[in-house]
Amino acid sequence: MEEEEVDAEDEFQGKVREKIEELREEAATKIEEARPEPEEDADEEEPIDRKTVKIRIPDEFLYKLLCDKLRENACRNRGYVLDGYPRCFKDAQYCFLKKSKKVKENPEDDSEEEEEEEELEEGQEKDFSNYEKNTEIFPKSCILMTGSDSALVDRVKELPEEAIEGTHYNFADMTRRLKGYRTSNNSQVAEPSVQMFFEKQTVQVFSEKITTPVCDALDSFKIYIERVSYLNLSLTVMCRTNAPTTT
Numbered sequence: 001m002e003e004e005e006v007d008a009e010d011e012f013q014g015k016v017r018e019k020i021e022e023l024r025e026e027a028a029t030k031i032e033e034a035r036p037e038p039e040e041d042a043d044e045e046e047p048i049d050r051k052t053v054k055i056r057i058p059d060e061f062l063y064k065l066l067c068d069k070l071r072e073n074a075c076r077n078r079g080y081v082l083d084g085y086p087r088c089f090k091d092a093q094y095c096f097l098k099k100s101k102k103v104k105e106n107p108e109d110d111s112e113e114e115e116e117e118e119e120l121e122e123g124q125e126k127d128f129s130n131y132e133k134n135t136e137i138f139p140k141s142c143i144l145m146t147g148s149d150s151a152l153v154d155r156v157k158e159l160p161e162e163a164i165e166g167t168h169y170n171f172a173d174m175t176r177r178l179k180g181y182r183t184s185n186n187s188q189v190a191e192p193s194v195q196m197f198f199e200k201q202t203v204q205v206f207s208e209k210i211t212t213p214v215c216d217a218l219d220s221f222k223i224y225i226e227r228v229s230y231l232n233l234s235l236t237v238m239c240r241t242n243a244p245t246t247t
Contacts, residue, residue, distance in 0.1 A: 028053050067137060139198075
């Protein structure tokens with residue numbers, strides 16, 4: 001890794017740590033302010049441990065962390081699986097699209113340069129019209145599991161208690177997360193779905209119902225992934241075979 005890349009990585013990690021501490025402090029302050037006033041003879045409440053306060057990492061950091069991970073040799077050489085992410089069309093855009101390069105104005109210079117990212121004002125949405133697929137990390141396959149909310153909840157109820165302890169697999173969290181997913185992916189007035197993003201980028205999306213027996217579903221996934229991998233490999237070989245040779 002070059003020295004500039006190391007410096008940039010250290011700078012980003014510093015920003016992440018600084019933001020996390022800031023969010024924890026804000027969350028802890030809100031918790032303290034929400035506490036009822038102690039009675040005169042009551043013992044003084046213990047101060048809140050800032051390190052244990054749970055906060056949500058901003059999406060901008062998640063996007064950067066994910067992209068950096070997918071660029072690592074392990075993912076690029078052996079592949080990767082993302083389960084339940086990206087969550088919405090916006091996530092997919094930020095993770096898998098990159099700014100298109102433009103040809104320099106000098107006609108004698110046919111090289112390309114990447115445009116700088118513009119800074120967005122608060123509440124402003126990024127315009128992805130001049131973005132293209134980031135082939136360096138873009139997935140070759142996408143599997144969509146479909147099912148009704150009631151079927152998904154029933155499926156969780158069947159899990160053993162030790163498997164769901166400490167997770168979001170409870171009625172309140174399941175209801176909240178399903179509502180968020182439906183709003184982002186199945187609403188008639190919301191942004192396009194994750195499925196539409198991959199279809200727009202010419203990825204063949206394989207769909208399977210959650211009611212399909214596990215063994216049958218896994219067999220279907222295997223056939224789909226192997227077929228997609230074979231087609232991509234064949235395309236790569238074909239392009240290399242048809243490429244002009246020079247001596």
